[in-house]
Every structure is written in C-alpha cells, then in structure tokens.
Amino acid sequence: MTLPIATLVRERVESAPVGSFVHTFDLVESLGSRVAVEAALHRLSRSDVPLVPVRRGLYFKGKSTRFGRTRPDPLRVGYEIAHTRGYTSGVGPVGYSAARALGLTTQVPARHEIAVPGRAPADLTGVHFTSRSGVGRAGLRPLEVAVLEILREWPRYAEGTWATFCARVGDLAARGEVDPVSIHRAARLERHLGARTHADRLLADIGDDNAGTARR
Numbered sequence: 001m002t003l004p005i006a007t008l009v010r011e012r013v014e015s016a017p018v019g020s021f022v023h024t025f026d027l028v029e030s031l032g033s034r035v036a037v038e039a040a041l042h043r044l045s046r047s048d049v050p051l052v053p054v055r056r057g058l059y060f061k062g063k064s065t066r067f068g069r070t071r072p073d074p075l076r077v078g079y080e081i082a083h084t085r086g087y088t089s090g091v092g093p094v095g096y097s098a099a100r101a102l103g104l105t106t107q108v109p110a111r112h113e114i115a116v117p118g119r120a121p122a123d124l125t126g127v128h129f130t131s132r133s134g135v136g137r138a139g140l141r142p143l144e145v146a147v148l149e150i151l152r153e154w155p156r157y158a159e160g161t162w163a164t165f166c167a168r169v170g171d172l173a174a175r176g177e178v179d180p181v182s183i184h185r186a187a188r189l190e191r192h193l194g195a196r197t198h199a200d201r202l203l204a205d206i207g208d209d210n211a212g213t214a215r216r
Contacts, residue, residue, distance in 0.1 A: 005031055009040035013051055016061045021072075021080050024057040055081065055124060074126030078114045079142070081121050082129070090117035090137035092145020094130055099157040101146045102168055106159065115145060136189030144178045148186055151198040166205045173206070180206055 008031055016022055027037045041059060045051045050069040052060040054077055062070035075097070082091045092098070094113035099105040112127045117134025137145065147169055150158060158165055172178040180203055187199030 006040040078127040092142040098146035136186035
C-alpha cells in the first residue's frame, strides 16, 4: 500500500536531524508532485513539528522550546542559499562579518554580508549578498574568502594590528583551516590593487616567521 505524500513528507521531516535544512526540491525529486509536497510542508510548518519556513522552497528543522521554535542563524541560511544556487566554493563573509569570523573584531554586524563568485542571490532578512569575480575564488573555503576580503579592505574592518592579523592567519593555516598560498593565488587574480598588494605582504610575512607571526 502506497502511503500518501503528506505522510511521507512528515516522516522525512521528522527523521531529519535537528538543525538541518529541508529543501522542497529534494522531496519533489524523490516523491514527485511539487504541489502536494509544498502543501504538506506548509501544513507541517503550522503544526507541532518545529519546521520553520526560511524562503520559498527552503525550511529549517529546529526544535521546540518553551520560548517557541528555534530559528537558524542568518549566516547559515545565507550559505545554504548560496549552495543551492550552485556555489559550492568561493563563498564567504564580507566586511565586519569577515572580521568577526576571523576574530579580528568584537563588533556584531547589523546584518551579515556574504560574497559569492557570481551573480548574487536576492537578499533576505539579516543577510546581504554581494557578487565577486569568481576567477580566482573557485575552491576557496569560507575562512579563506574572509581573509581575502580583509586583504581587500585592510585595515578598515580589523581592530588589531597587521601583526595580529598575520598571526591569526598563521594560526588558522597551522590548523589546516586556511591555505595562505591559495589565498595569495586568488588575490593575484583580483582587480583590486589592495588585495594583491596586501596578499604579497601577508605571504611574505607569514613565510618569514615560521610560527605564523609577522613584523609590525
């Protein structure tokens, strides 16, 4: 006996991990009938299931608390939307969002900014997308994009010194979270003169001080 699509959708949502995203197109691909899937998700979001609508075709599986349903962090939503647009790399924070991701500022941005290596998706509450040339950014991870963005605008968003910035990048490199060589390669392909100049200096300073610290 074939179960109704509404039942199958509910089973999928209930089995999804807390804190994960649910995409309409994934369910349609396996269950068929977009209209039925969308109707089922809409009803679930209004039921006892902690399913939060984020944007058309995208939901968040939170959890129920005495204060209501938990909602996703806007930055996570931004990354998820970028990935659904096909940007699997070269996506990362911009401006104060980049500085905060790298621990270079205590300021909390009023809204997050995310760079994508192509056409920017429409903004959403709490997130602004900006388009960057994807030529050199392909393959960069979010923190690597953050470093590249800081290099473009140095010292606008950082609260510390250049030495502090280099030490932070060196620490991240030692942990395998960023690759300074990949960042430098991407920066050399940027039209932004500051990005190229500061990337040369960063790589030289980190290379000069094997411990990941730099000259002031």
